[in-house]
Amino acid sequence: MQNAHFRHLFHLLRFALTGMFLTLLLPAKAQQNLNMLEHDAKPYYFGISLATNQSNFRLLHAQAFLADDSIMIAEPMKTFGFNLGLLANARLTEHFDLRFNPQLVFASKNLYYRETYPKPTDTQKKIESILLSFPLQIKFKSDRIGNMRVYAIGGMKYDYDLASNARAKKTESMIKIKKSDYGYEIGAGFEFYFESFIFSPEFKVSNGIGNVLVKDPNLRYSNVIDKLQSHMIVFSIHLEG
Numbered sequence: 001m002q003n004a005h006f007r008h009l010f011h012l013l014r015f016a017l018t019g020m021f022l023t024l025l026l027p028a029k030a031q032q033n034l035n036m037l038e039h040d041a042k043p044y045y046f047g048i049s050l051a052t053n054q055s056n057f058r059l060l061h062a063q064a065f066l067a068d069d070s071i072m073i074a075e076p077m078k079t080f081g082f083n084l085g086l087l088a089n090a091r092l093t094e095h096f097d098l099r100f101n102p103q104l105v106f107a108s109k110n111l112y113y114r115e116t117y118p119k120p121t122d123t124q125k126k127i128e129s130i131l132l133s134f135p136l137q138i139k140f141k142s143d144r145i146g147n148m149r150v151y152a153i154g155g156m157k158y159d160y161d162l163a164s165n166a167r168a169k170k171t172e173s174m175i176k177i178k179k180s181d182y183g184y185e186i187g188a189g190f191e192f193y194f195e196s197f198i199f200s201p202e203f204k205v206s207n208g209i210g211n212v213l214v215k216d217p218n219l220r221y222s223n224v225i226d227k228l229q230s231h232m233i234v235f236s237i238h239l240e241g
Helices: 002-024 037-041 063-067
Strands: 044-061 071-076 079-091 096-100 103-108 111-115 121-125 128-141 148-161 180-193 198-208 225-240
Touching (some): 044 071, 044 198, 079 225, 180 225
Antiparallel strands (some): 044 225, 079 103, 128 148, 180 198
């Protein structure tokens, strides 16, 4: 499962690097008319974000999992969702910006179980999230290459889950998830300058640091898990002005 994840990551990075390489090979004539030259000196600007995400949990089994004689497999599943957000960018220096990118994130982080008692059964626990995500990032951008530049981002985030079931009434089959999470994000992207806007495709990895599992030994599907941490791969399109 992890190998498939890294292969997917490798293909996305290869695609991004290929796009950058082809852009650099464009004829010099095509780079003569530079768009939005005044934009580089703006102290701040705004935009909107549209994104798709692939999310799952990183799961650590509890000691109870080894002792359980009915649940033989408990593992995370990858699912797809989407993000809608705003963007605010403040210029710090020629190559560094401070970026705030609040988003509404729709994601599912499902868990798969295989049971042997009372009969062999495959069970999927759907854990749906509606997140208010607040990432604060430092953006390092290259020199402008005609109407294009490359950039990298890194920073921290805070997530608040509007769909959290942390306070829901207990049932044996529940898996309770905390409302709050925090973590870090890293990524890279391109800025393509058009006459009146900037088109920015971006790829990033977002990892939670905290344990979002609400531990309860009385919840059957939960007590075989020691830790759940969020993990998300995001492909975004930013439209900036």
